[in-house]
Amino acid sequence: MLGNEAVAEGALAAGLGFYAGYPITPSSEIAEILSERLPQRGGVFLQMEDEISSLAAVIGASVGGAKAATATSGPGFSLMQENIGFAVATEVPCVIISVMRAGPSTGQPTSPSQGDVMQARWGTHGDHPIIVLTASSVAECFRVTVTAFNLAERYRTPVILLLDEVVGHLRERVEMPPLEAVTVVERARPTMPPEWYFPYDENEGDVPALAPFGEGYRFHITGLFHDRAGFPTLRLDEIQPWVERVFRKINTHLEDILRWEEEGTGDAEIVLVSYGGSARAARHAMKVARGQGKAVGFLKLITLWPFPEAAVRRLAGEVKKMVVVEMNRGQMLLEVERVVAGRSQVVGVNRADGELVHPNDILKALEG
Amino acid sequence: MSRYELRLAGDGGQGLVLAGLILAEAALNEGKNALMTQSYGAQARGGPSRSEVIISDGEIDYPKVLSANLLLALSQDALDRHGRNVAKDALILVDASEVERAMVEGMMRFPFVETSRKIMGSEVGAGMVALGTVVQLTGIVSHRSLFAAIRHRVPSGTEEMNRRAVQAGFKLAQQGGGAALHSQPALASRGQKGGR
Numbered sequence: 203m204l205g206n207e208a209v210a211e212g213a214l215a216a217g218l219g220f221y222a223g224y225p226i227t228p229s230s231e232i233a234e235i236l237s238e239r240l241p242q243r244g245g246v247f248l249q250m251e252d253e254i255s256s257l258a259a260v261i262g263a264s265v266g267g268a269k270a271a272t273a274t275s276g277p278g279f280s281l282m283q284e285n286i287g288f289a290v291a292t293e294v295p296c297v298i299i300s301v302m303r304a305g306p307s308t309g310q311p312t313s314p315s316q317g318d319v320m321q322a323r324w325g326t327h328g329d330h331p332i333i334v335l336t337a338s339s340v341a342e343c344f345r346v347t348v349t350a351f352n353l354a355e356r357y358r359t360p361v362i363l364l365l366d367e368v369v370g371h372l373r374e375r376v377e378m379p380p381l382e383a384v385t386v387v388e389r390a391r392p393t394m395p396p397e398w399y400f401p402y403d404e405n406e407g408d409v410p411a412l413a414p415f416g417e418g419y420r421f422h423i424t425g426l427f428h429d430r431a432g433f434p435t436l437r438l439d440e441i442q443p444w445v446e447r448v449f450r451k452i453n454t455h456l457e458d459i460l461r462w463e464e465e466g467t468g469d470a471e472i473v474l475v476s477y478g479g480s481a482r483a484a485r486h487a488m489k490v491a492r493g494q495g496k497a498v499g500f501l502k503l504i505t506l507w508p509f510p511e512a513a514v515r516r517l518a519g520e521v522k523k524m525v526v527v528e529m530n531r532g533q534m535l536l537e538v539e540r541v542v543a544g545r546s547q548v549v550g551v552n553r554a555d556g557e558l559v560h561p562n563d564i565l566k567a568l569e570g
Numbered sequence: 571m572s573r574y575e576l577r578l579a580g581d582g583g584q585g586l587v588l589a590g591l592i593l594a595e596a597a598l599n600e601g602k603n604a605l606m607t608q609s610y611g612a613q614a615r616g617g618p619s620r621s622e623v624i625i626s627d628g629e630i631d632y633p634k635v636l637s638a639n640l641l642l643a644l645s646q647d648a649l650d651r652h653g654r655n656v657a658k659d660a661l662i663l664v665d666a667s668e669v670e671r672a673m674v675e676g677m678m679r680f681p682f683v684e685t686s687r688k689i690m691g692s693e694v695g696a697g698m699v700a701l702g703t704v705v706q707l708t709g710i711v712s713h714r715s716l717f718a719a720i721r722h723r724v725p726s727g728t729e730e731m732n733r734r735a736v737q738a739g740f741k742l743a744q745q746g747g748g749a750a751l752h753s754q755p756a757l758a759s760r761g762q763k764g765g766r
Contacts, residue, residue, distance in 0.1 A: 368607075371608060372605065372633050375603065375604070483631075
């Protein structure tokens with residue numbers, strides 16, 4: 203199965219009801235598959251005129267009660283940034299899949315990259331929390347896609363699934379779990395009568411229920427700072443609690459949101475840190491190094507944002523060196539350096555020319 | 571067999587991605603582990619295109635070819651790009667009409683494109699013919715697994731034509747291919763990238 207196909211299957215398993223997008227390499231297979239499968243089970247597939255309207259339609263559909271997603275790549279992801287911020291501000295659950303290709307600009311549509319890691323974190327304006335996940339195998343594409351929808355619904359937030367061309371266009375064996383074994387989260391819905399409902403009421407907890415439009419719960423939605431009813435406000439005693447709550451709903455649930463995998467880190471002197479397609483090269487290099495008797499471990503990030511600080515902090519000072527492997531000029535390298543704070547040596551193995559990192563380059567970085 | 575890497579390279583429109591997909595699926599049919607990637611330009615036809623298949627008894631982490639055990643080159647450009655990045659005892663199969671200039675000793679030449687033109691009327695089946703030759707020469711998958719994968723993967727209505735293409739590929743292998751091309755100094759004026 204193709205990585206992008208597993209993403210489409212994961213979205214369907216998670217309960218996708220609405221997809222809007224504009225096809226773009228190397229994500230197009232996701233749209234292609236969903237354009238056939240989603241309507242077959244009563245969902246809606248819309249091809250929009252561009253990526254701005256695609257995410258706008260997704261946000262609208264989600265407010266209407268559907269689990270909604272779009273898929274794109276770099277150029278389209280850039281266009282979506284404004285509406286990502288709108289979804290953060292209005293607390294509308296949705297999943298934005300971006301299969302990274304070489305850039306900037308049109309770059310090389312069919313070549314891989316991980317150049318959009320910082321864009322996924324900070325691409326939309328204004329200080330904001332965001333959840334960004336990635337995957338390094340076809341099987342993981344399925345699992346992490348389901349997780350993306352679950353986290354979006356649970357925390358009323360956009361979730362970005364940031365894949366790369368290596369994984370999106372990789373075909374490998376995958377054992378699909380039976381659908382009944384897939385855990386699917388549904389968003390909280392209001393139980394009070396419509397006249398008592400406030401969509402942003404912090405007395406209802408950090409994640410207030412979101413009522414679907416059209417069921418009698420009338421409320422206002424705006425990208426402006428808003429009060430508990432959703433109307434614009436200039437009152438600091440309304441704005442400040444909202445800002446704090448939007449961060450708190452993510453930051454107090456890191457145990458649920460942060461995912462990573464470790465291999466051989468227990469006795470490692472050197473740890474390779476990687477994610478997505480690059481993690482395949484890193485794991486290969488780890489096995490070669492271990493075969494040569496070197497104490498090399500592997501830390502694979504699945505959640506990219508919030509950055510899994512705990513995973514790195516535990517290793518900092520314990521290992522001699524951390525080698526951060528990525529298909530960019532060193533984006534997660536900065537995060538690892540920040541958390542390690544000089545307690546271990548940190549070096550990057552970076553490639554940004556549209557080719558996957560070669561294991562030999564990683565093995566070289568283990569020396570010295 | 572710990573890790574066997576095949577690189578199928580040529581031009582877009584020669585059916586190399588489909589051939590790689592079928593080979594990987596045939597290997598999976600036999601319970602081996604297999605993985606396939608493809609690489610191509612932005613255009614629908616023409617331009618360099620390749621697929622890579624890695625077959626292993628164990629886990630496959632690195633998904634790209636490190637050092638090909640088998641290289642198929644259906645264009646001069648493909649041979650020029652990938653001819654040197656092969657394992658020491660690699661099998662190198664080139665198209666008899668598309669590749670004029672040798673780069674490495676001991677390459678085998680087969681009329682893949684010409685055979686495809688005879689069977690399918692165009693070079694669209696060259697990858698499929700070559701797949702038959704690859705399988706016959708290496709025995710990497712059985713004919714049975716190969717045909718099962720073909721039936722599953724080719725567009726419906728083309729099964730018979732694809733079966734004939736693969737069988738023609740078997741026959742080419744049995745005939746031993748043409749004379750091996752021997753390496754000669756590269757001629758700057760001939761067989762340049764996309765120069766046909």
